[in-house]
Amino acid sequence: METKVISISREDAEDSGLKEAAEILRRGGLVAFPTETVYGLGANALDEQASSKIYAAKGRPSDNPLIAHIADIADLPPLVAEIPEAGRRLMEAYWPGPLTMIFRKSSLVPRTTTGGLDTVAVRMPDDAIAGRLIRLAGVPVAAPSANMSGRPSPTRADHVYQDMNGRIEMIIDGGPVGIGVESTIVDVTGNVPVLLRPGAVTVEMLRSTVGEVEIDPAISGPVKPDMKPKAPGMKYRHYAPRAELTLVEDREYTGKAVSRRVVDTICSLAADCMAGGRRAGIICTDETKDCYPREAEIRSLGRRSQEETIAHNLFGVLREFDSLGVDEIYSESFSGENLGRAIMNRLTKAAGYRIKKV
Numbered sequence: 001m002e003t004k005v006i007s008i009s010r011e012d013a014e015d016s017g018l019k020e021a022a023e024i025l026r027r028g029g030l031v032a033f034p035t036e037t038v039y040g041l042g043a044n045a046l047d048e049q050a051s052s053k054i055y056a057a058k059g060r061p062s063d064n065p066l067i068a069h070i071a072d073i074a075d076l077p078p079l080v081a082e083i084p085e086a087g088r089r090l091m092e093a094y095w096p097g098p099l100t101m102i103f104r105k106s107s108l109v110p111r112t113t114t115g116g117l118d119t120v121a122v123r124m125p126d127d128a129i130a131g132r133l134i135r136l137a138g139v140p141v142a143a144p145s146a147n148m149s150g151r152p153s154p155t156r157a158d159h160v161y162q163d164m165n166g167r168i169e170m171i172i173d174g175g176p177v178g179i180g181v182e183s184t185i186v187d188v189t190g191n192v193p194v195l196l197r198p199g200a201v202t203v204e205m206l207r208s209t210v211g212e213v214e215i216d217p218a219i220s221g222p223v224k225p226d227m228k229p230k231a232p233g234m235k236y237r238h239y240a241p242r243a244e245l246t247l248v249e250d251r252e253y254t255g256k257a258v259s260r261r262v263v264d265t266i267c268s269l270a271a272d273c274m275a276g277g278r279r280a281g282i283i284c285t286d287e288t289k290d291c292y293p294r295e296a297e298i299r300s301l302g303r304r305s306q307e308e309t310i311a312h313n314l315f316g317v318l319r320e321f322d323s324l325g326v327d328e329i330y331s332e333s334f335s336g337e338n339l340g341r342a343i344m345n346r347l348t349k350a351a352g353y354r355i356k357k358v
Protein backbone atom coordinates (compact mmCIF):
# COMPACT_ATOMS: atom_id res chain seq x y z
CA MET A 1 0.00 0.00 0.00
CA GLU A 2 1.22 3.47 -0.93
CA THR A 3 1.08 5.85 2.06
CA LYS A 4 0.20 9.40 1.04
CA VAL A 5 1.63 12.21 3.22
CA ILE A 6 -0.11 15.58 3.17
CA SER A 7 0.93 18.71 5.08
CA ILE A 8 -1.70 20.88 6.69
CA SER A 9 -1.22 23.93 8.88
CA ARG A 10 -3.56 24.60 11.78
CA GLU A 11 -4.25 28.13 10.53
CA ASP A 12 -5.13 26.95 7.01
CA ALA A 13 -8.88 26.99 6.55
CA GLU A 14 -8.65 25.12 3.20
CA ASP A 15 -10.04 21.64 3.81
CA SER A 16 -9.44 19.78 0.53
CA GLY A 17 -6.71 17.51 2.00
CA LEU A 18 -8.78 16.91 5.11
CA LYS A 19 -11.81 16.07 2.97
CA GLU A 20 -9.81 13.36 1.25
CA ALA A 21 -8.65 12.04 4.64
CA ALA A 22 -12.23 12.07 5.97
CA GLU A 23 -13.37 10.14 2.89
CA ILE A 24 -10.72 7.46 3.60
CA LEU A 25 -12.02 7.17 7.19
CA ARG A 26 -15.62 6.89 5.98
CA ARG A 27 -14.61 4.13 3.52
CA GLY A 28 -13.07 2.14 6.41
CA GLY A 29 -9.40 3.07 5.80
CA LEU A 30 -6.64 4.28 8.14
CA VAL A 31 -5.37 7.86 8.48
CA ALA A 32 -2.73 9.10 10.95
CA PHE A 33 -3.33 12.63 12.23
CA PRO A 34 -1.92 15.05 14.80
CA THR A 35 -3.57 15.71 18.14
CA GLU A 36 -2.29 17.92 20.96
CA THR A 37 -0.90 14.84 22.80
CA VAL A 38 0.73 12.51 20.21
CA TYR A 39 -0.08 11.47 16.61
CA GLY A 40 -3.07 9.11 16.42
CA LEU A 41 -3.82 6.28 14.00
CA GLY A 42 -7.47 6.78 13.08
CA ALA A 43 -10.28 4.56 11.82
CA ASN A 44 -14.08 4.70 12.01
CA ALA A 45 -14.76 3.64 15.63
CA LEU A 46 -18.22 2.29 14.72
CA ASP A 47 -16.94 0.04 11.91
CA GLU A 48 -15.67 -3.30 13.20
CA GLN A 49 -13.58 -4.04 10.12
CA ALA A 50 -12.03 -0.58 10.10
CA SER A 51 -11.00 -0.69 13.74
CA SER A 52 -9.61 -4.21 13.38
CA LYS A 53 -7.26 -2.78 10.70
CA ILE A 54 -5.71 -0.59 13.43
CA TYR A 55 -4.67 -3.68 15.44
CA ALA A 56 -3.17 -5.24 12.31
CA ALA A 57 -1.26 -2.10 11.23
CA LYS A 58 0.19 -1.54 14.72
CA GLY A 59 0.77 -5.19 15.60
CA ARG A 60 -1.38 -4.39 18.66
CA PRO A 61 -2.77 -7.18 20.87
CA SER A 62 -6.53 -7.43 20.24
CA ASP A 63 -7.37 -7.06 23.96
CA ASN A 64 -5.84 -3.57 24.11
CA PRO A 65 -8.79 -1.21 23.51
CA LEU A 66 -8.81 1.97 21.41
CA ILE A 67 -9.83 5.51 22.35
CA ALA A 68 -12.78 6.96 20.39
CA HIS A 69 -12.18 10.60 19.46
CA ILE A 70 -15.10 13.01 19.05
CA ALA A 71 -15.33 16.62 17.86
CA ASP A 72 -18.24 17.84 20.00
CA ILE A 73 -19.65 17.00 23.43
CA ALA A 74 -22.94 16.26 21.63
CA ASP A 75 -21.18 13.28 19.97
CA LEU A 76 -20.75 11.54 23.35
CA PRO A 77 -24.28 10.39 24.39
CA PRO A 78 -24.78 7.93 21.48
CA LEU A 79 -21.54 6.11 22.42
CA VAL A 80 -22.22 5.58 26.13
CA ALA A 81 -24.84 3.93 28.32
CA GLU A 82 -24.75 6.78 30.86
CA ILE A 83 -22.76 9.88 31.76
CA PRO A 84 -21.96 9.83 35.50
CA GLU A 85 -21.84 13.15 37.36
CA ALA A 86 -18.03 13.04 37.75
CA GLY A 87 -17.67 12.47 33.99
CA ARG A 88 -19.91 15.43 33.27
CA ARG A 89 -17.90 17.73 35.53
CA LEU A 90 -14.57 16.57 34.14
CA MET A 91 -15.65 17.02 30.54
CA GLU A 92 -16.94 20.51 31.28
CA ALA A 93 -13.59 21.37 32.85
CA TYR A 94 -11.14 19.69 30.45
CA TRP A 95 -12.75 19.03 27.03
CA PRO A 96 -11.52 19.67 24.46
CA GLY A 97 -8.22 18.58 25.93
CA PRO A 98 -5.81 15.78 26.90
CA LEU A 99 -8.29 13.83 29.04
CA THR A 100 -9.77 10.43 28.10
CA MET A 101 -12.68 9.07 30.11
CA ILE A 102 -13.92 5.49 30.42
CA PHE A 103 -17.73 5.08 30.26
CA ARG A 104 -20.03 2.07 30.01
CA LYS A 105 -20.50 1.63 26.27
CA SER A 106 -23.70 1.72 24.23
CA SER A 107 -24.59 -1.02 21.75
CA LEU A 108 -23.46 1.28 18.91
CA VAL A 109 -19.78 0.73 19.75
CA PRO A 110 -18.41 -2.61 18.51
CA ARG A 111 -16.31 -4.78 20.83
CA THR A 112 -13.38 -4.71 18.37
CA THR A 113 -12.99 -1.03 19.23
CA THR A 114 -13.17 -1.68 22.98
CA GLY A 115 -10.88 -4.73 23.03
CA GLY A 116 -13.83 -6.91 24.08
CA LEU A 117 -14.77 -4.70 27.05
CA ASP A 118 -18.22 -3.35 28.01
CA THR A 119 -16.68 0.08 28.48
CA VAL A 120 -15.50 2.64 25.96
CA ALA A 121 -12.73 5.24 26.19
CA VAL A 122 -13.67 8.65 24.76
CA ARG A 123 -11.73 11.86 24.24
CA MET A 124 -12.37 15.20 22.56
CA PRO A 125 -8.96 16.43 21.35
CA ASP A 126 -7.97 20.09 21.42
CA ASP A 127 -6.34 20.29 18.02
CA ALA A 128 -7.76 22.21 15.07
CA ILE A 129 -6.72 19.57 12.51
CA ALA A 130 -8.04 16.63 14.56
CA GLY A 131 -11.30 18.45 15.26
CA ARG A 132 -11.91 19.35 11.60
CA LEU A 133 -11.02 15.85 10.42
CA ILE A 134 -13.41 14.16 12.87
CA ARG A 135 -16.18 16.60 12.00
CA LEU A 136 -15.70 16.04 8.26
CA ALA A 137 -15.63 12.26 8.74
CA GLY A 138 -18.95 12.50 10.58
CA VAL A 139 -18.10 9.47 12.77
CA PRO A 140 -16.21 8.97 16.04
CA VAL A 141 -12.60 8.16 15.20
CA ALA A 142 -10.86 5.33 17.06
CA ALA A 143 -7.23 6.36 17.38
CA PRO A 144 -4.46 4.85 19.47
CA SER A 145 -0.98 6.31 19.17
CA ALA A 146 0.32 5.94 15.58
CA ASN A 147 3.40 3.86 16.44
CA MET A 148 4.12 0.17 15.98
CA SER A 149 3.01 -1.54 19.19
CA GLY A 150 5.72 -1.28 21.84
CA ARG A 151 7.65 1.62 20.24
CA PRO A 152 7.71 5.18 21.60
CA SER A 153 4.62 7.21 20.63
CA PRO A 154 5.09 9.55 17.64
CA THR A 155 5.30 13.27 18.32
CA ARG A 156 6.13 14.26 14.71
CA ALA A 157 4.82 13.06 11.34
CA ASP A 158 8.22 11.58 10.39
CA HIS A 159 8.00 9.30 13.47
CA VAL A 160 4.68 8.04 12.10
CA TYR A 161 6.26 7.56 8.68
CA GLN A 162 9.11 5.48 10.19
CA ASP A 163 6.58 3.03 11.68
CA MET A 164 3.57 3.17 9.35
CA ASN A 165 4.84 3.77 5.80
CA GLY A 166 3.21 1.17 3.56
CA ARG A 167 0.75 0.07 6.26
CA ILE A 168 -1.85 2.87 6.15
CA GLU A 169 -3.49 5.04 3.49
CA MET A 170 -2.54 8.52 4.68
CA ILE A 171 -0.48 10.55 7.15
CA ILE A 172 -1.51 14.14 7.87
CA ASP A 173 1.60 16.15 8.77
CA GLY A 174 0.55 18.99 11.05
CA GLY A 175 4.04 19.60 12.48
CA PRO A 176 5.23 18.66 15.97
CA VAL A 177 2.54 18.05 18.61
CA GLY A 178 2.19 20.36 21.61
CA ILE A 179 2.19 18.11 24.68
CA GLY A 180 4.18 15.02 23.67
CA VAL A 181 2.79 12.42 26.12
CA GLU A 182 -0.51 10.58 25.69
CA SER A 183 -3.76 11.70 27.31
CA THR A 184 -4.67 11.24 30.96
CA ILE A 185 -7.11 8.31 31.31
CA VAL A 186 -9.76 8.34 34.05
CA ASP A 187 -12.35 5.63 34.67
CA VAL A 188 -15.60 7.31 35.75
CA THR A 189 -17.76 4.15 35.81
CA GLY A 190 -17.41 3.55 39.57
CA ASN A 191 -18.26 5.56 42.70
CA VAL A 192 -14.83 7.18 42.83
CA PRO A 193 -13.00 8.15 39.59
CA VAL A 194 -9.80 6.14 39.05
CA LEU A 195 -6.70 7.45 37.26
CA LEU A 196 -5.54 4.73 34.84
CA ARG A 197 -2.82 6.67 33.00
CA PRO A 198 -1.22 9.98 34.05
CA GLY A 199 -1.02 12.78 31.48
CA ALA A 200 -1.17 16.55 31.09
CA VAL A 201 -4.45 16.80 33.00
CA THR A 202 -2.80 15.97 36.31
CA VAL A 203 -4.32 14.10 39.25
CA GLU A 204 -3.99 17.35 41.20
CA MET A 205 -6.21 19.04 38.56
CA LEU A 206 -8.71 16.14 38.58
CA ARG A 207 -9.00 16.29 42.38
CA SER A 208 -9.59 20.04 42.29
CA THR A 209 -12.57 19.37 39.98
CA VAL A 210 -14.19 16.24 41.47
CA GLY A 211 -12.61 15.73 44.90
CA GLU A 212 -11.48 12.17 45.55
CA VAL A 213 -9.61 10.37 42.72
CA GLU A 214 -7.94 6.97 43.18
CA ILE A 215 -4.74 6.01 41.40
CA ASP A 216 -4.55 2.58 39.72
CA PRO A 217 -1.52 0.68 41.13
CA ALA A 218 -0.48 -0.34 37.59
CA ILE A 219 0.70 3.27 37.10
CA SER A 220 3.63 3.14 39.46
CA GLY A 221 4.75 -0.48 39.56
CA PRO A 222 5.25 -3.45 37.27
CA VAL A 223 2.08 -5.36 36.45
CA LYS A 224 2.33 -8.88 37.87
CA PRO A 225 1.18 -11.77 35.65
CA ASP A 226 -1.90 -12.41 37.82
CA MET A 227 -2.87 -8.72 38.02
CA LYS A 228 -5.51 -7.37 35.65
CA PRO A 229 -4.87 -3.66 35.18
CA LYS A 230 -7.96 -1.62 34.39
CA ALA A 231 -6.27 -0.10 31.33
CA PRO A 232 -5.23 -3.27 29.50
CA GLY A 233 -2.49 -1.31 27.72
CA MET A 234 -0.60 -0.95 31.01
CA LYS A 235 0.44 -4.60 31.02
CA TYR A 236 2.40 -4.39 27.78
CA ARG A 237 5.97 -3.15 27.48
CA HIS A 238 5.41 0.25 26.05
CA TYR A 239 7.17 3.40 24.95
CA ALA A 240 10.22 1.22 24.61
CA PRO A 241 13.38 2.16 22.74
CA ARG A 242 15.45 -0.67 21.24
CA ALA A 243 18.37 -0.09 23.61
CA GLU A 244 18.13 -1.10 27.28
CA LEU A 245 17.19 1.91 29.36
CA THR A 246 18.19 2.29 33.00
CA LEU A 247 16.68 5.02 35.13
CA VAL A 248 18.94 6.37 37.87
CA GLU A 249 17.10 7.79 40.87
CA ASP A 250 18.31 9.43 44.05
CA ARG A 251 16.71 7.89 47.14
CA GLU A 252 16.51 11.34 48.69
CA TYR A 253 15.44 13.27 45.59
CA THR A 254 13.88 16.56 46.61
CA GLY A 255 12.21 17.30 43.29
CA LYS A 256 14.63 20.12 42.46
CA ALA A 257 18.28 19.76 41.40
CA VAL A 258 19.65 16.40 40.33
CA SER A 259 22.19 15.11 42.85
CA ARG A 260 25.91 14.56 42.34
CA ARG A 261 25.28 10.87 43.16
CA VAL A 262 23.00 10.46 40.15
CA VAL A 263 25.42 12.22 37.79
CA ASP A 264 28.40 10.19 39.07
CA THR A 265 26.49 6.91 38.75
CA ILE A 266 25.44 7.66 35.16
CA CYS A 267 29.04 8.66 34.32
CA SER A 268 30.40 5.39 35.65
CA LEU A 269 27.66 3.23 34.02
CA ALA A 270 28.29 4.95 30.66
CA ALA A 271 32.07 4.56 31.04
CA ASP A 272 31.69 0.81 31.76
CA CYS A 273 29.39 0.42 28.75
CA MET A 274 31.78 2.23 26.42
CA ALA A 275 34.84 0.40 27.81
CA GLY A 276 33.16 -2.78 26.57
CA GLY A 277 33.00 -1.29 23.05
CA ARG A 278 29.29 -0.54 23.32
CA ARG A 279 27.60 2.80 22.65
CA ALA A 280 26.00 4.72 25.50
CA GLY A 281 23.19 7.28 25.37
CA ILE A 282 22.44 9.65 28.26
CA ILE A 283 19.14 11.42 28.93
CA CYS A 284 19.69 14.49 31.08
CA THR A 285 18.70 18.12 31.54
CA ASP A 286 20.22 21.49 30.56
CA GLU A 287 21.67 21.86 34.06
CA THR A 288 23.74 18.65 33.82
CA LYS A 289 24.43 18.12 30.12
CA ASP A 290 28.07 19.22 30.43
CA CYS A 291 28.77 16.82 33.30
CA TYR A 292 28.83 13.63 31.19
CA PRO A 293 31.57 11.95 29.13
CA ARG A 294 31.79 13.54 25.67
CA GLU A 295 32.10 10.15 23.93
CA ALA A 296 28.55 9.27 24.95
CA GLU A 297 25.48 10.45 23.03
CA ILE A 298 24.11 13.11 25.40
CA ARG A 299 20.60 14.49 24.98
CA SER A 300 19.03 17.10 27.22
CA LEU A 301 15.24 17.12 27.55
CA GLY A 302 15.32 20.79 28.58
CA ARG A 303 15.47 22.67 31.86
CA ARG A 304 14.55 20.51 34.85
CA SER A 305 12.00 23.02 36.15
CA GLN A 306 10.15 23.10 32.79
CA GLU A 307 8.18 19.87 32.85
CA GLU A 308 6.21 20.78 29.71
CA THR A 309 9.45 20.90 27.72
CA ILE A 310 10.70 17.63 29.25
CA ALA A 311 7.41 15.87 28.34
CA HIS A 312 7.45 17.39 24.86
CA ASN A 313 10.97 16.10 24.05
CA LEU A 314 10.89 12.69 25.75
CA PHE A 315 9.61 10.34 23.01
CA GLY A 316 11.59 12.13 20.26
CA VAL A 317 14.83 11.54 22.18
CA LEU A 318 14.01 7.84 22.69
CA ARG A 319 13.41 7.51 18.94
CA GLU A 320 16.62 9.41 18.16
CA PHE A 321 18.60 6.92 20.24
CA ASP A 322 16.99 4.14 18.21
CA SER A 323 18.16 5.65 14.93
CA LEU A 324 21.65 6.27 16.34
CA GLY A 325 21.80 2.60 17.33
CA VAL A 326 23.02 3.12 20.91
CA ASP A 327 23.23 -0.07 23.02
CA GLU A 328 22.46 1.26 26.51
CA ILE A 329 20.60 4.38 27.65
CA TYR A 330 20.99 5.90 31.12
CA SER A 331 18.48 8.50 32.24
CA GLU A 332 18.17 10.95 35.09
CA SER A 333 14.81 10.71 36.87
CA PHE A 334 12.22 13.39 37.59
CA SER A 335 9.77 14.40 40.28
CA GLY A 336 6.64 12.24 40.41
CA GLU A 337 4.20 15.11 40.88
CA ASN A 338 2.04 17.09 38.46
CA LEU A 339 3.20 16.50 34.87
CA GLY A 340 6.24 14.73 36.36
CA ARG A 341 3.97 11.78 37.21
CA ALA A 342 3.33 11.23 33.46
CA ILE A 343 7.01 11.70 32.61
CA MET A 344 8.12 9.17 35.24
CA ASN A 345 5.35 6.71 34.24
CA ARG A 346 6.56 6.71 30.59
CA LEU A 347 10.24 6.54 31.59
CA THR A 348 9.81 3.67 34.06
CA LYS A 349 7.78 1.73 31.49
CA ALA A 350 10.36 2.43 28.77
CA ALA A 351 12.98 1.14 31.21
CA GLY A 352 10.97 -2.02 31.85
CA TYR A 353 11.10 -0.88 35.53
CA ARG A 354 14.91 -1.08 35.60
CA ILE A 355 15.52 1.63 38.20
CA LYS A 356 18.87 2.00 39.92
CA LYS A 357 18.45 3.76 43.25
CA VAL A 358 21.56 5.50 44.55
Ligand code: AMP
Nearest residue numbers: 065066119120121144145230231232233
Ligand atom coordinates in the same frame (compact mmCIF):
# COMPACT_ATOMS: atom_id res chain seq x y z
P1 AMP B 1 -3.03 4.52 23.16
O1 AMP B 1 -4.02 5.45 22.60
O2 AMP B 1 -2.21 3.78 22.17
O3 AMP B 1 -2.19 5.20 24.15
O4 AMP B 1 -3.85 3.39 23.91
C1 AMP B 1 -5.09 3.61 24.51
C2 AMP B 1 -5.01 3.33 25.99
O5 AMP B 1 -6.33 3.47 26.49
C3 AMP B 1 -4.54 1.92 26.32
O6 AMP B 1 -3.65 1.96 27.41
C4 AMP B 1 -5.83 1.23 26.69
O7 AMP B 1 -5.60 0.18 27.59
C5 AMP B 1 -6.66 2.35 27.31
N1 AMP B 1 -8.10 2.10 27.14
C6 AMP B 1 -8.83 2.22 26.02
N2 AMP B 1 -10.11 1.84 26.22
C7 AMP B 1 -10.19 1.46 27.51
C8 AMP B 1 -11.25 0.94 28.33
N3 AMP B 1 -12.47 0.74 27.85
N4 AMP B 1 -10.96 0.65 29.62
C9 AMP B 1 -9.72 0.85 30.12
N5 AMP B 1 -8.68 1.34 29.38
C10 AMP B 1 -8.90 1.62 28.11
Ligand code: MG
Nearest residue numbers: 144145153182
Ligand atom coordinates in the same frame (compact mmCIF):
# COMPACT_ATOMS: atom_id res chain seq x y z
MG1 MG C 1 0.04 3.81 22.52
